[in-house]
Amino acid sequence: MIDKGNTLVVDVRDAPEVEKSGKIAGAVHVSRGMLEFRADPESPYHDKNFAKNKTVILYCASGGRSALAAKVLKDMGFWPSVQRRRLQGLGRKRRRDRKADRTGRVRIQR
Secondary structure (H helix, E strand, O other): OOOOOOEEEEEOOOHHHHHHHOOOOOOEEOOHHHHHHHHOOOOOOOOOOOOOOOEEEEEEOOOHHHHHHHHHHHHOOOOOOEEEEEHHHOOOOOOOOEEEOOOOOEEEOO
């Protein structure tokens, strides 16, 4: 997907996290706090990799920042091409799905 040029993979973790563990080959690092500036073509900090005709895949360590980043990009008109992922789930076998019951307790689906 990345090789075709129609997909942008964005690592929205903070710089120390990326330095410690690296990033996915071909991914662009834009910390969550700078995303709006990098994605906005009117900003002097605009990154030309951000184009609304590309599929954008966002990832972070646990999924929280990528969810917030997806909301921001959706509001900026990138939707429906935005997808979000957790770094722990990329390229690895999926963990068992967790589901909350009516009481709010989390149960593991086997």
